[in-house]
Each structure stands twice: as C-alpha cells, then as structure tokens.
Amino acid sequence: xxxxxxxxxxxxxxxxxxxxxxxxxxxxxxxxxxxxxxxxxxxxxxxxxxxxxxxxxxxxxxxxxxxxxxxxxxxxxxxxxxxxxxxxxxxxxxxxxxxxxxxxxxxxxxxxxxxxxxxxxxxxxxxxxxxxxxxxxxxxxxxxxxxxxxxxxxxxxxxxxxxxxxxxxxxxxxxxxxxxxxxxxxxxxxxxxxxxxxxxxxxxxxxxxxxxxxxxxxxxxxxxxxxxxxxxxxxxxxxxxxxxxxxxxxxxxxxxxxxxxxxxxxxxxxxxxxxxxxxxxxxxxxxxxx
Amino acid sequence: xxxxxxxxxxxxxxxxxxxxxxxxxxxxxxxxxxxxxxxxxxxxxxxxxxxxxxxxxxxxxxxxxxxxxxxxxxxxxxxxxxxxxxxxxxxxxxxxxxxxxxxxxxxxxxxxxxxxxxxxxxxxxxxxxxxxxxxxxxxxxxxxxxxxxxxxxxxxxxxxxxxxxxxxxxxxxxxxxxxxxxxxxxxxxxxxxxxxxxxxxxxxxxxxxxxxxxxxxxxxxxx
Numbered sequence: 001x002x003x004x005x006x007x008x009x010x011x012x013x014x015x016x017x018x019x020x021x022x023x024x025x026x027x028x029x030x031x032x033x034x035x036x037x038x039x040x041x042x043x044x045x046x047x048x049x050x051x052x053x054x055x056x057x058x059x060x061x062x063x064x065x066x067x068x069x070x071x072x073x074x075x076x077x078x079x080x081x082x083x084x085x086x087x088x089x090x091x092x093x094x095x096x097x098x099x100x101x102x103x104x105x106x107x108x109x110x111x112x113x114x115x116x117x118x119x120x121x122x123x124x125x126x127x128x129x130x131x132x133x134x135x136x137x138x139x140x141x142x143x144x145x146x147x148x149x150x151x152x153x154x155x156x157x158x159x160x161x162x163x164x165x166x167x168x169x170x171x172x173x174x175x176x177x178x179x180x181x182x183x184x185x186x187x188x189x190x191x192x193x194x195x196x197x198x199x200x201x202x203x204x205x206x207x208x209x210x211x212x213x214x215x216x217x218x219x220x221x222x223x224x225x226x227x228x229x230x231x232x233x234x235x236x237x238x239x240x241x242x243x244x245x246x247x248x249x250x251x252x253x254x255x256x257x258x259x260x261x262x263x264x265x266x267x268x269x270x271x272x273x274x275x276x277x278x279x280x281x282x283x284x285x286x287x288x289x290x
Numbered sequence: 291x292x293x294x295x296x297x298x299x300x301x302x303x304x305x306x307x308x309x310x311x312x313x314x315x316x317x318x319x320x321x322x323x324x325x326x327x328x329x330x331x332x333x334x335x336x337x338x339x340x341x342x343x344x345x346x347x348x349x350x351x352x353x354x355x356x357x358x359x360x361x362x363x364x365x366x367x368x369x370x371x372x373x374x375x376x377x378x379x380x381x382x383x384x385x386x387x388x389x390x391x392x393x394x395x396x397x398x399x400x401x402x403x404x405x406x407x408x409x410x411x412x413x414x415x416x417x418x419x420x421x422x423x424x425x426x427x428x429x430x431x432x433x434x435x436x437x438x439x440x441x442x443x444x445x446x447x448x449x450x451x452x453x454x455x456x457x458x459x460x461x462x463x464x465x466x467x468x469x470x471x472x473x474x475x476x477x478x479x480x481x482x483x484x485x486x487x488x489x490x491x492x493x494x495x496x497x498x499x500x501x502x503x504x505x506x507x508x509x510x511x512x513x
Binding site: 009010195199200202203204205209287290 | 338339340341360361363364365366367368372374378379380382383387391392395396397437441
C-alpha cells in the first residue's frame with residue numbers, strides 16, 4: 001500500500017469535526033454565491049447607469065412663449081457649432097408628456113402648463129467643453145440651461161460602487177470565517193486523534209505526512225461541502241425573477257452570461273483555503289507532540 | 291548507538307534519576323530493571339527521543355537529541371523500533387497495515403510479502419486481516435514486535451513486552467528478541483521479570499541495568 005493510500009487511512013473517518021467542515025463549507029459557499037451575485041449585479045448596475053447617462057445631456061429652455069422658438073433656434077445653432085456634440089434634437093410634446101406621465105399621471109393638459117422646451121443631446125466620446133458650452137448658452141440664450149446629468153449619475157454610480165464594495169467585503173469576511181471554522185475543526189480533529197498522531201510519530205512519520213493525512217481529508221470535505229452549497233445557491237438564484245419579468249423586486253439580481261461561471265470557482269477556492277488553514281493548524285498542533 | 295552522559299530527568303518534583311552515564315553499543319543486549327516508578331519508562335523515552343533530558347546529554351545514533359530538528363528525530367526513529375507495554379496500535383487498521391506502518395508512513399518501499407513473512411515469523415500469519423482490538427494479549431505483543439522490527443532498526447526498545455503474557459508466551463517472545471539481537475540489532479528491554487532475564491541470559495550475553503535510589507547501576511551477579 002502506498003504512502004498516499006495509507007495516509008488516507010490512518011485518520012479515522014468518523015468524528016464531528018468532519019461534519020463541521022462539510023456543513024460550514026456548504027453554508028459559507030451558499031452565502032458566498034449570494035455575495036458574489038450582489039457584487040456582480042452592483043458592478044453591472046454601475047456600468048449600466050454610467051453608460052446610459054454618459055454621452056447624453058439635455059438643454060432646458062425656459063422662456064416666455066413668444067421667445068421660445070427664437071431661443072430654441074439660437075440654442076440649436078450654438079449646439080451645431082459646438083465640437084463634441086454629435087446630435088441635438090428637440091423633444092416633441094408627446095415625448096415630454098410620456099416623461100411626465102410617470103409622475104403626474106395620464107391626460108395631462110400640457111397646453112395649460114408652462115413647460116420648458118427640452119433638447120436632447122448626444123455627445124461624442126470626447127464630449128464638449130461643458131463649461132464653455134454653458135457660458136455660450138448663457139450669453140446667447142439666457143433661458144437655456146445645459147444639464148449633463150452629472151448630479152444624477154454620480155450618486156447612482158457611487159451607490160452601486162459602494163454596494164459592490166460591501167459585497168466584496170462580505171466575500172472576504174465569509175472567507176475569513178470559513179478559514180477560522182476549518183482551523184477550529186482541524187484543531188478538534190487533531191486533538192481527538194492524539195493516539196493516531198503519537199503512534200505515527202513513534203514509527204518515524206514526519207510532521208508533513210501526519211499533517212497531510214488530516215489536511216487531505218479536511219480539504220476534500222470542504223470541497224464537497226462547498227460544491228453542495230454552491231449548487232444550491234445557484235439553483236436559488238435561477239429561481240429568482242429574471243430581469244424584465246412581471247416581478248420587478250429582485251429582478252436582475254444574479255449572474256448573466258459568462259458570469260455564471262464565477263461561482264464555480266468557489267468550491268476549489270474553499271478547498272485551497274481549507275488546505276492552507278488546516279495545514280497551518282496541523283503544524284501548530286504537531287509542534288506540541290514529540 | 292545510544293549514549294547517555296550525566297543525564298538527569300526531572301518531572302518537576304525532584305530528579306527521577308541523575309548522573310546516568312551509559313553506552314548501548316551495536317549488537318548489545320541490555321535489560322533495565324527497577325521498582326515501579328523508578329524511571330524505567332522515562333529512561334526508555336529518552337532513548338527514542340520522546341522526552342528531553344533535564345540535564346546532561348543524550349546521543350541517539352550519533353546525533354545530539356537536543357540539537358535534532360523534528361524531521362531528524364523522525365528520521366532517527368525510523369532506525370529505532372519500540373514495543374510499548376500497551377502496544378499502541380491504530381485500532382481501525384488491520385494488523386497487516388499496522389505492521390507495515392513504519393514503512394508506509396515514512397515513504398519507504400513496502401512489499402506485502404515482507405509483512406506476510408514477518409507475521410509468519412511472529413506466529414500471526416493467520417491474523418493479518420484482524421483488527422487489533424480482536425487480538426489476544428500475546429498476539430498484540432507479537433504484532434507490536436513485528437511493527438517495531440519491520441524497518442530493520444538498529445536498536446529495539448521494549449517496555450515490559452511480556453507484562454501481560456503467560457510464561458510460555460513470554461519465552462517465545464524473548465526468543466524472537468534474542469534471534470533479532472543475533473542478527474545485529476541492539477536490544478534494550480525494561481522488565482521486572484527476573485525469570486525472564488535469567489532465561490535470556492542463558493541464551494545470550496546480556497547486561498542488566500537497575501535504576502535504584504535515583505541512580506543507574508549495573509545489577510549484581512545474583513541475576
């Protein structure tokens with residue numbers, strides 16, 4: 001029988017510490033999948049919000065009705081001659097009504113309201129000189145205000161980025177707790193197998209052989225537990241409403257496309273973590289055995 | 291092989307023994323006697339490095355025990371076979387696996403035929419697949435002896451190896467140890483069985499050491 005084969009036999013398979021490793025790995029992997037999903041989702045939201053609002057801007061013209069058309073023409077002239085503006089388009093009343101409908105309801109008497117005129121801009125990737133554009137508009141059409149959506153975009157992106165940070169911190173904490181649990185389980189396994197360790201040392205086994213006998217078993221259990229936890233969490237994510245479904249709450253939370261491959265890294269990473277944590281614990285415990 | 295120079299050991303309540311200077315040479319045969327609690331087991335533990343001396347110097351196979359790394363100590367133990375009174379098996383492994391452990395656990399080649407031959411030599415050929423808890427006292431001692439010698443050690447240390455055996459079984463086990471000694475292995479046996487010592491001395495040139503009054507002495511001619 002080879003050293004590796006006997007190594008897998010010398011530690012008895014029974015013991016609560018083995019179940020503790022399996023269970024804690026499964027639970028932590030389950031949580032890690034959700035933290036990872038939150039991280040991926042918040043990164044995607046930040047990118048989506050940023051892309052959606054980037055390279056677009058609005059010019060709002062508030063002027064007396066008799067000056068509205070002339071100021072609109074002036075603003076369009078300014079925009080046409082401004083580098084960094086790809087397209088400028090006056091929003092028609094129906095589009096404005098659609099924007100307001102979400103807030104004020106349908107059948108809105110737009111004619112009775114002193115609504116500003118909106119010009120939707122599409123900017124080139126380089127974008128215009130925003131400060132210069134504001135000054136030109138102020139000089140040539142005093143009722144026109146340039147809005148590049150920064151005040152909306154920044155807090156949204158900040159919120160999504162912060163959410164992503166929380167998710168990443170959660171992943172780190174889950175990893176730390178997993179390592180601590182496995183170290184505890186390894187310590188318990190070594191303590192409850194004191195006789196095995198004494199006999200192995202007596203017959204000349206090196207610390208590395210003894211440690212590996214425990215570490216292999218613990219890492220394998222951690223791998224199995226994490227695989228089970230990951231599988232259950234991925235099934236749970238699949239059961240959540242998808243983006244665009246009739247249930248908007250939680251819609252879009254989870255992975256899309258290639259990001260479904262990310263949680264598959266959790267079981268091997270858990271096994272590596274278990275290997276490192278249990279190996280360090282084993283060597284520390286073995287130092288106390290002659 | 292094993293050299294003690296002014297060795298003392300103390301568990302905290304005063305020295306168990308002190309000023310012990312002794313040299314166990316290759317091919318020698320020694321008995322260690324003394325009353326219970328005199329320090330026989332402690333002396334043996336110093337001989338295979340389970341304990342460090344409180345003072346003095348212990349040299350095992352040309353290495354200072356204090357200077358050894360853990361891996362060096364393990365390497366030294368590959369060459370020292372030990373038979374404990376309670377045998378110390380891994381109860382979930384078969385007799386055959388337990389006997390082969392000194393080789394498999396140290397990544398040395400193990401031929402199953404070697405284990406079978408050795409088990410046959412100690413009379414346990416039919417018990418190879420048995421688990422240790424199912425063995426009788428004599429079978430356990432013989433299995434422990436087989437495990438101690440499978441790595442062809444330079445030194446064999448046995449702590450009360452016949453403590454739980456009847457006289458006939460004790461003689462059989464002693465004959466195995468004598469045969470091993472004739473093949474060049476140094477043997478050190480702790481026992482308080484004077485009949486056993488007399489039996490061995492009739493077969494082999496053995497020296498008897500006695501721990502008494504915290505000193506190690508060579509025993510007198512009455513043995």
